[in-house]
Amino acid sequence: MTEDEKKGKGGSGRIKDESFKLWQGLPRSRDPEARRLKRPMSWQDALSELMAGNRRFIGSKNESTVERTPERRMEVADEQTPFAVILSCADSRVSPEIVFDQWIGDLFVVRIAGNIVNPPHYGILGSIEYGVAALGANLVMVLGHSRCGAVTAAVQSVETGMEFPGSIASIIDTITPAVKNARKMPGDLLLNSVRENVRLSVEKIETASPVLTPLIESGTVKVIGGKYDLITGEVTLYTDTDPPRE
Numbered sequence: 001m002t003e004d005e006k007k008g009k010g011g012s013g014r015i016k017d018e019s020f021k022l023w024q025g026l027p028r029s030r031d032p033e034a035r036r037l038k039r040p041m042s043w044q045d046a047l048s049e050l051m052a053g054n055r056r057f058i059g060s061k062n063e064s065t066v067e068r069t070p071e072r073r074m075e076v077a078d079e080q081t082p083f084a085v086i087l088s089c090a091d092s093r094v095s096p097e098i099v100f101d102q103w104i105g106d107l108f109v110v111r112i113a114g115n116i117v118n119p120p121h122y123g124i125l126g127s128i129e130y131g132v133a134a135l136g137a138n139l140v141m142v143l144g145h146s147r148c149g150a151v152t153a154a155v156q157s158v159e160t161g162m163e164f165p166g167s168i169a170s171i172i173d174t175i176t177p178a179v180k181n182a183r184k185m186p187g188d189l190l191l192n193s194v195r196e197n198v199r200l201s202v203e204k205i206e207t208a209s210p211v212l213t214p215l216i217e218s219g220t221v222k223v224i225g226g227k228y229d230l231i232t233g234e235v236t237l238y239t240d241t242d243p244p245r246e
């Protein structure tokens with residue numbers, strides 16, 4: 001076999017054969033022919049899969065494609081290759097695997113009240129870096145949500161000076177700049193604060209990580225913000241990431 005053939009550049013039939021070598025030794029679920037392949041996945045395909053999963057979740061019929069079986073669990077036990085990283089609120093009603101109709105091994109989920117990116121030593125940014133750089137996910141979604149208690153608390157802190165006990169205060173402090181920005185915007189203060197808080201988290205992920213920034217600048221990795229609606233179950237994307245106007 002020539003060097004080109006080894007690299008998959010050989011004649012007809014070779015490319016497919018060589019590409020399959022990449023999957024040798026991996027669980028059957030990653031066999032492309034098994035139609036259960038979810039990775040490696042471009043950020044565009046990952047986003048499509050997330051939004052399709054959300055549509056399955058909010059559907060009136062049971063449209064889930066999740067296989068909640070011991071076999072599926074064992075397939076991903078050897079190695080994880082999640083196709084997206086989700087930074088979401090810890091709110092019990094915003095479970096990413098459920099609202100995106102995914103299952104174990106599909107999403108690398110980082111959760112913290114208010115979906116914030118706090119100082120590096122707390123590990124939020126490091127967890128996201130791990131999901132991308134070590135596990136191969138090309139999409140990072142920051143998922144805020146309606147009626148967020150953490151953002152509501154930050155609004156109360158800014159509006160009334162309310163203080164919060166213990167380490168909760170550090171979460172509120174991290175969200176406070178978003179609320180202050182949102183106060184300059186027309187419309188609903190809480191909804192604008194949720195959006196602005198997501199935007200600031202996206203901005204920190206894009207700019208604060210020497211691991212992620214080159215991958216983002218090359219277009220390989222995308223960080224995107226979204227909001228989950230507790231009532232409708234729908235995830236909508238924030239496509240306008242411009243900072244608020246003064």
Ligand SMILES: [Zn+2]
Pocket residue numbers: 089090091113114115145147148149150151
């Ligand atoms: Zn929340």
